Amino acid sequence: MKYKGAEVLLKALEAEGVDTIFGYPGGVVLPIYDALYDSDINHILTRHEQGAAHAADGYARATGKAGVCLATSGPGATNLVTGIANAYMDSVPLVAITGQVVTSLLGRDSFQEADITGITLPITKHNYMVKDPNDLGDIVKEAFHLATTGRPGPVLIDIPKDISTAEVDYQGSGPLNLPGYKPPTAGAEDLVNQAASALMRSERPVIYAGGGVVASGAHQELKQLAEVLAAPVTTTLMGIGGFPDDHPLSLGMLGMHGTRYANYAVSECDLLLAVGVRFDDRVTSKIESFAKDATIIHIDIDPAELGKNVRVDVPIVGNVSIVLKQLLERLAAKLPGAWQEKINRWKKEYPLNYQVSDVTIKPQQVISEIYNVTGGNARITTEVGQHQMWAAQYYNYTKPRSFISSGGLGTMGYGFPAAIGVQVGCPDEVVFDIAGDGSIQMNIQELGTAVNYDLPVNVAVMNNGYLGMVRQWQELFYNRRYSQSEMTSPDFVKLAEAYGAEGYRVEDPTDIRSVLEQAVASSKPVMMDFVVEQEENVVPMVAPGEPINKMLG
């Protein structure tokens, strides 16, 4: 049967189980939008294409399914770029579909032409320009396969307008043809054996768990492994939720703003089991002194991560969930000893803390109250900055996919559109975007989207009148010269109301709880402007380039 290219696209998306697309129309994608009118796929119109990409990313992180965004050619496509790069850095399955000028106008600097496949080459797992309408169905199938298997990542499909209007035969997509693509599954037996015996021998083990645990759904295996070995677990920012924060073996986050006890444990361990991590510089800081006395076992699905940043003694390529199962078969239960006692002493001696005030609001306190009010059952997204680190430190995450934040790229403006995507993917859950006054203004136009689709996302702005993390660095490393980090904000309450959302301004610490309760109870999007202590810093902190056991604060 004959279909238009645009119809083939939608049928192929439906075949992949896509129920929602985040996007923004424009000239050359009109054939797709026209076909969408008669499709069951739900479309969320964001107010900016960057918002569409982040919303699709948030949807993907919350649900585990690929997120889909759609934009027109030229500026529509380039506005997706930050969102695609963000998904690439954090290994998020995303399929970005862009329109392109008609094939005959390609390469002539035509109106709204941008070489988006060229532009996104370094920030996609793979990308396609569809040159033959008969390939469209197969390309969509391949794109979803690539985005969601192996190390997940964004894939872009660029579709010239004449391809989406061409009439073709379509009876479903053909078999996959990716001869060079073989994502690993199980780890090599001999290496798994080596790892198991090293784990049994070790006296001071630490597990360092990252986003790979969440992505592969290995949180149960991780918990079991930690308990069998009585090994403390520290997670990266991306690994938050992969191990329950309230577990006695939890060390919280490590690295630049990690807990003292996590950083001490990593610095003194004799064995580091790195699971689904990439030894990012925000974690390792000075690489030569990172876990310098430890045997390092590294498990990752991406072979290129093994040995990229640190020397690894036992490199295991494989799906984290499968490799942990392989390890569990080979381990016997160990009892806690002097190492665990030492760690518990550190935990008692150096807990995360802050000074509560009854005059000004402490941002940490707001985050603790969000935890109390939601019973720890909310999905939390964040923007990027001080509030992001406090959100990582002061809310206890016990479930995977409950903390959704821009790790690798550090994208200000990510959290709010991501929260919209999360709320679309999890309509019955409470969603909070923890934001700063600077970050929220990078994609604040998405209030329109939240109101438009009755998405009751809650935005908690930690308003300190500064780009807080920039100010903190200027205080510590630039002699308090606060160059361009002070910022005025609009009246967030009026702004929320202008969009049709609810707004609250909170200046008194005693009002925090009641406002949060009102927000959770409300069926509308709510923006809460918490006027917080202006010069509060995120501690502990490892200065860039220092060993992680040398912390400020």
Place this chain on the structure above:
Amino acid sequence: MLHTLAVLVENNPGVLARVAGLFSRRGFNIDSLAVGRTDNPAISRMTIVVEGDDHTLEQVTKQLHKLVDVIKINDVTNEPHVDRELVLIKVPVDRASRLEVMQIADVFRAKVVDYGPKTLTLEATGTGEKIDALEEALRPFGIKELVRTGKISILRGAKYTTANITKEEE
């Protein structure tokens, strides 16, 4: 140290840009890159000469493997292999020097592929060293133009790096 990689890739548009872009953005040094299709028109073969220590080479190989279009990579540096480069060199000649250039060509088993009133163009194949030597020998005559293909390479004996492509069934 220089390494020679034999890389089989799918003959898709943009594959060269993907490979070259990967080298530049990861900070790897390409010494030469030669590419052409194989006996299977769907597959191209790149011979990439890259400079770096063992760690760099490991990363180059692993990062290349991440490209979906890359089917197979072989580091043939330490395996018995034959490698060749092709060069075309245009040299200005006059009555006195013409014979001398032809004698040099003879020594290097280079062919005269164009014979003009004022120039000779030579074609030679061989290892990079041989081609360098020919270039040096002709330099005193004043080389007008020189073009090299970059190295291509193949394993000796029964070993081969061809991938058998079968359509993957679902």
